[in-house]
Amino acid sequence: MALLQIAEPGLSAAPHQHRLAVGIDLGTTNSLVATVKSSSATVLPDEHGRSLLPSVVRYTEQGEVVVGYAAQAEQSRDPNNTIVSAKRFMGRGLADIQDVGRSPYRFVDAPGMVQLLTRAGAKSPVEVSADILRTLRSRAEDSLGGELVGAVITVPAYFDDAQRQATKDAARLAGLNVLRLLNEPTAAAIAYGLDNGAEGTYVVYDLGGGTFDVSVLALSRGVFEVLSTSGDSSLGGDDFDHRIYCWVLEQADLHGLNAHDTRLLLTRAREAKEALTEHAETRITALLSDGLTIDLVLTQAMFHDISKTLIDKTLLPVRKALRDAKIGAEDVKGVVMVGGATRMPHIQKAVGQYFGQTPLTNLDPDKVVALGAAIQANVLAGNKGEDEWLLLDVIPLSLGIETMGGLTEKIIPRNSTIPVARAQEFTTFKDGQTAMSVHILQGERELVSDCRSLAKFVLRGIPPMVAGAARIRVTYQVDADGLLSVTAREQTSGVEASIEVKPSYGLSDDEISRMLTDSLAHVQDDIAARKLREAIVDAEGLIAATAAALAADGDLLSADERSQLDDAIAGLHSAIATQTTREVNAATQRLSQATEEFAARRMDRNIQQALKGKHIGNL
Amino acid sequence: MSTDFTQDHFALFNLPRRFAIDTALLDSAWRTAAAEVHPDRFVTAQDAEKRVALMRATRVNEAYQTLKSPVARARYLLQLAGVDTAEETNTSMPAAFLMAQMEWREAIADARAAANVDQLEALSRQLRGDVKELETELGSALDEQADHAAAALAVRKLRFLEKLDQEIGDAIEALLY
Numbered sequence: 130m131a132l133l134q135i136a137e138p139g140l141s142a143a144p145h146q147h148r149l150a151v152g153i154d155l156g157t158t159n160s161l162v163a164t165v166k167s168s169s170a171t172v173l174p175d176e177h178g179r180s181l182l183p184s185v186v187r188y189t190e191q192g193e194v195v196v197g198y199a200a201q202a203e204q205s206r207d208p209n210n211t212i213v214s215a216k217r218f219m220g221r222g223l224a225d226i227q228d229v230g231r232s233p234y235r236f237v238d239a240p241g242m243v244q245l246l247t248r249a250g251a252k253s254p255v256e257v258s259a260d261i262l263r264t265l266r267s268r269a270e271d272s273l274g275g276e277l278v279g280a281v282i283t284v285p286a287y288f289d290d291a292q293r294q295a296t297k298d299a300a301r302l303a304g305l306n307v308l309r310l311l312n313e314p315t316a317a318a319i320a321y322g323l324d325n326g327a328e329g330t331y332v333v334y335d336l337g338g339g340t341f342d343v344s345v346l347a348l349s350r351g352v353f354e355v356l357s358t359s360g361d362s363s364l365g366g367d368d369f370d371h372r373i374y375c376w377v378l379e380q381a382d383l384h385g386l387n388a389h390d391t392r393l394l395l396t397r398a399r400e401a402k403e404a405l406t407e408h409a410e411t412r413i414t415a416l417l418s419d420g421l422t423i424d425l426v427l428t429q430a431m432f433h434d435i436s437k438t439l440i441d442k443t444l445l446p447v448r449k450a451l452r453d454a455k456i457g458a459e460d461v462k463g464v465v466m467v468g469g470a471t472r473m474p475h476i477q478k479a480v481g482q483y484f485g486q487t488p489l490t491n492l493d494p495d496k497v498v499a500l501g502a503a504i505q506a507n508v509l510a511g512n513k514g515e516d517e518w519l520l521l522d523v524i525p526l527s528l529g530i531e532t533m534g535g536l537t538e539k540i541i542p543r544n545s546t547i548p549v550a551r552a553q554e555f556t557t558f559k560d561g562q563t564a565m566s567v568h569i570l571q572g573e574r575e576l577v578s579d580c581r582s583l584a585k586f587v588l589r590g591i592p593p594m595v596a597g598a599a600r601i602r603v604t605y606q607v608d609a610d611g612l613l614s615v616t617a618r619e620q621t622s623g624v625e626a627s628i629e630v631k632p633s634y635g636l637s638d639d640e641i642s643r644m645l646t647d648s649l650a651h652v653q654d655d656i657a658a659r660k661l662r663e664a665i666v667d668a669e670g671l672i673a674a675t676a677a678a679l680a681a682d683g684d685l686l687s688a689d690e691r692s693q694l695d696d697a698i699a700g701l702h703s704a705i706a707t708q709t710t711r712e713v714n715a716a717t718q719r720l721s722q723a724t725e726e727f728a729a730r731r732m733d734r735n736i737q738q739a740l741k742g743k744h745i746g747n748l
Numbered sequence: 749m750s751t752d753f754t755q756d757h758f759a760l761f762n763l764p765r766r767f768a769i770d771t772a773l774l775d776s777a778w779r780t781a782a783a784e785v786h787p788d789r790f791v792t793a794q795d796a797e798k799r800v801a802l803m804r805a806t807r808v809n810e811a812y813q814t815l816k817s818p819v820a821r822a823r824y825l826l827q828l829a830g831v832d833t834a835e836e837t838n839t840s841m842p843a844a845f846l847m848a849q850m851e852w853r854e855a856i857a858d859a860r861a862a863a864n865v866d867q868l869e870a871l872s873r874q875l876r877g878d879v880k881e882l883e884t885e886l887g888s889a890l891d892e893q894a895d896h897a898a899a900a901l902a903v904r905k906l907r908f909l910e911k912l913d914q915e916i917g918d919a920i921e922a923l924l925y
Contacts, residue, residue, distance in 0.1 A: 279791075308791050352779050445924055452917070509791040519783045545813070548787060550806045608802060609787040671794050725796040732797075732804055736784045740762050740777060 148278040150308065150510035151269045152316070152502025155258060155282055155296065157216040157365060158338030158469065160184045161496060162265040163503035164273060165512070170320065170500040173272045181495065182268075184338075186260045187211040188249035196264040205396060208233040208388040210247045214367060215257040217339045218243055219299075220291030227363060233388035242295065255299045262303035279306035281506040283498050285340040286312035287360030287446075287525045289571050290583050290613050297610070308509040310610040313337070314344035315355055315522055316501030317467040321492055322348045323504060323518070329462035330356070332450070334480055334488065335498075336443060336470040339365035343447050345454040345461075351518035357453035357544045358525045359446035364439070366402075366470030372435045373398035373427065377413060381423050390417045397423075405429050406472050433475045440479045447483065453544050464488040469495050521546050528583075528605055528613060531568035533558075535577045540605045543573065547611055552604040561593040565601055567617055588617040657710070664713040668701055671717055675724055678731060685730045697723040756828060757811035767822060767890040769815065778812040818883045819906045822890060822899060831896045833903045845905060852912050860919040868923075872916045879909050 151173075154161045159181040163172045172180045179198070187200035188210045195203075204211040212234070218226065223238040235246035244251040262282075269277060282305075284296050293310055300307045314333035321327065327348050335342040342360040346353055374395050377383070386394070397415050404411035410428040417423065451458060464480060466488045471477065480488050492500075505520065523544045529537040530553070541551050557565065566587045572580030591599055603617045675698060683691065697720040704716035758765040761777035783789075785804040790797050814820045823833050841849075852875070859867035886902040889895045 309788065352783075448924060449921065452920070505788075509788060511792050517783075519779070519786060520788060521779075521782060521786075546809050548802055548806045549809055606802075606806065609805075674794050721794060721796045724794070725800060728794075728797045729800045729804070732785055732800055736781050736804070736808075739780050739784050 148510040148512055149269075149273050149275050150278050150280065150503075150506040150512070151265075151273075152281045152311075152499050152504070152506045153262065153265055153283065153300075153305075154313070154316075154499035154502060155216065155262065155284075155299075156184055156338055156498075157214050157340060157367065158184055159495065160261050160265060161499035162269050163496070163499040164269065165503050165507035170503045170507075172496050172499055173269055175268055182261065182265060183213075184216065184261055185211060185213045186215070186257050188247045188252070190248065192249065194249075194260050196260055205389055205393040208392040209235060210249070212245055212247070212252065212257045214339055215245075215254045215261075217363065217367075218245070218254040219258065220289070220293075220295040221254075233391050241291075255295050255302060258296070258299035259302035262300055262305060266303055266305055277305065278510045279308040279506065281309050281311050281316075281502040281509065282307055283311050283313045283316050283502050285335075285337065285360065285362055286314050286342040286344055286358040287340065287362045288611075289362070289526055289581055290528075290611070291581065292362065293611055297612070307610075308506055310612075311502055311505055312342070312344065312355070312358065312522055312525075312611075313340075313498045314342045314358065314467060315346070315353065315520065316499075316505065317465055317492075317497045318344070318346050318348070318353055318501070319504055319518075319520065320497045320501035321465050321489070322346075322353060324492065327463065330454075330456060330460055332447070332461050332464045332484070333467055334443070334447070334464055334471065335360075335467035336476065337365050337468040338470070339363065339367050341365060341443050341446065343443075343450045345450050345456065352521065353518065354521045354546075355523045355544075356456075357450045358523060359450040359453065360525070361442065361446060364442060366468070368439055369402050369436050369470065369473070370395055370398040372439065373401050373413075373432065376427070376431075376435050377423060377425060380425055381421075383417075383421075387418060393417070394423070401427055402432070402473070405432050406474065429475075436475075440476055443476075444479070444483055458484050461486075465492075465497075466490050467494050467497055522609075522611070523547060524549070524607055524611055526571050526581075527573055528607070529570045529572075529580065530603060531570060531577050536575060537570050537572070537577055537580050540603070541607065545607075547607050548609050550604060550606040552602050555601045555603060556597050557591065557594065557599040557601075558596050560596050562596070562599070563591045563593055564589045565591065565617070567603060567615065569605075569613070569615055583613065584615070586615075586617075588619070591619045592622045594621070661708065661710045661713070664710045664717070665705055668705055668713050668717045671720055671724075672698055672701060675720065678724070678727065682727075682731045682734065685734065686727060690727070694720075694723055694727065757815055757824065760808070760811050761815070763815070765825070765828070767818075767825060767887045769821070771816070774812070774815055778808065781808045782812075818886065819903060819910065822886050822903050822906075825890055826896060826900055826903065829896060831900055833900045835904055835907050838900075838904065841904070841908075845908075849908060849912075853915075856912070856915055856919060860923070863923055865920055865923050868916050868920050872913065872920075875909060875913055875916065879906065879913075882906055882909065 151162050151164045161172055161180060161182065163170055174180050175182065182197045183201040185197065185200040185204060187195045187203055187207060189195060200211055204213060220242060222241065223236055223243045226243065237244040237246055237251050242253055244253050266277065280300065282296060282300050284293055297307055297310060314335045317333050317335060318331060329348060331346050331348060333344045333346065340360065340362050341364040342358065344358040345356045347356055377394055377398065393415055397413050401411045401413050405427070410426055413423065413425045413427060415423040461484055464484050464486065466477065471494050477488055523546055524541065525543060527539045527543040528541040529539045532538045540553055541549055555565070564587050566585065568585045569583045570577060570580040571583050574580055588601065598621065599619055600621050601617055601619050603615065605613060605615055607613050675694065686694065701716040701720050704712040756765065761774060761781065763769055763774060763777065782805065785801050785808060787798065787801050787805055790801040814824050826833055855871055859871060882902055882905055886899055889899040889902060
């Protein structure tokens, strides 16, 4: 429909209807939902007026799922069944989780991703995140008074493919239509840039609860171009809490705490950290389950001392990002601070020193990501703002393939602008070889064992040939969400074998629909009726869009092509008349395929016209 | 009539087919084309349009990446002229160039062994000077003399320098992390 709007603004189905779309910041510690109302982005509060939703989910004895402040209040009392910081486990196997003993959870190693054992059964981090997203979704729908068209969900820029896929799965599980996964620092840059009319090179320093990201962006005339991004997907505000927690253990000479005491002291540590933002010292008191009382005073100076190495750790990705963007600290026009953890004065000081300028803190570091996501969601949903702008983002980590000897060969280098595709040719190394295994990797290191394994698949059916004669083309395609798909095809013999894989950490469509059916109260009939309704809505949308496109650009088709399209449209009309979901979907599919070439020609015409306009403008 | 997507990268952006290009014009043509076909513009579109947009946006980005990098641009120009730069197979290099390579390698290894990041960064800057020089040679070989053999040699030399820069970068990262 977007093409429609470019060509014929008046022809869209309901031009004045505002489509409800939200931006969601799914954070390690807190989550938020925001939307654009009367052309300004705003965070949607809960019924008590609170903007933040603590990313805490508790599974109660009564079988209820409690999310947010109420769950947070019980986390020390019921640590095993109250999940905090689930984001740290998204797309991660047990082996990936540093210091398992640090969490009060009972982990279960499941294929692809860990699960957490609760009284409600083993919960995948995807399900826990879906519970948080579901709460935000109903907050938004209650507040906006209607069903959402879709949502933009933010992810740390440094999230790898498995973590992105897991986030998208969580959103689908929560019944959200994901318009786009958006990198958190990029979202912050949108909110900041559009607010301040910024031009030039900016750095976004984003220290969240559990992740650290840094992005370098070039902002010019409505284009947000990400030049490079780097970070650490397991470093965040939580680590500062943990340093205080360790300090308390050391000072009070404590060992082998139970889950309840661990949680209690971690909570006290977080409170101490927050208090030290405003005060020179703070008192930490706690009554442990064995009756022991903790009563300590932590000064700002001591806190800075015990957390200095963490701050230094954030400056390494900063250097790396600047190097990749091929600029120096002196070329940076402004440094935008994002994430609640950047409130800590010694972080602001260290960053200020590194860049030789005071960091920008004029937007609320907790809200800026959600606000940027809301602005992007508004545009993607088709509610055009006054000014046109474009976002060009990159992939954070290189994508490669395993070659002989356990080595990784890079196919797409990090910081490539997305969408991007690259193909590489391989051959067989044995006579008569009929299969080849493809191992997809993500990371910068040379050894396969040092990279993250995303997926493995075998291309079969290669016709037997002498070694080196087969030509197997492996194509990596990364879409605008930063998600990868891979195809492999043997091309010499005319026999084509091709396979498409989604990285293994993501849930399969079957698993998603099983989880959805599990969580829905709908009876089977409702689902069937709903599916038919949806199919017909889609079909009618396609017919309307095609008719409008024909009216605008029908001249791009020959008489023959035109009649083929008309036939497909007629076919879809009769399929709708049968009121059978399967027939409607099949006919929709046929018309959709029939319009592909037409859509391509129209798009090409638009590019050409845009470039002409540009060049005339330049003369 | 519409754009033919089998056309070359230069034609796609309405640029003359030569090595010396106006990079500001390339940037602005890329942004204009990307703005037309970026998948963000087609989130609520029909599936056929979404598929086409993804393909076109990918193609536009590939063309831009190729033309933006001087080495890739030269390789592409030679490829259009039917010349294979034979970077993997042709390893014969002038002796002086090979000597210089060995000196570079030693300098990098020394700085690395001394854990001297500043020295590595200085080497990286110096290398960038050499690269600029070679690119000037490459430009005149392609645009003025139409000397494909000389251009292909310059591309192969630049590949060596690219690898050196990669080595310096890896050394810096290894020391910093």
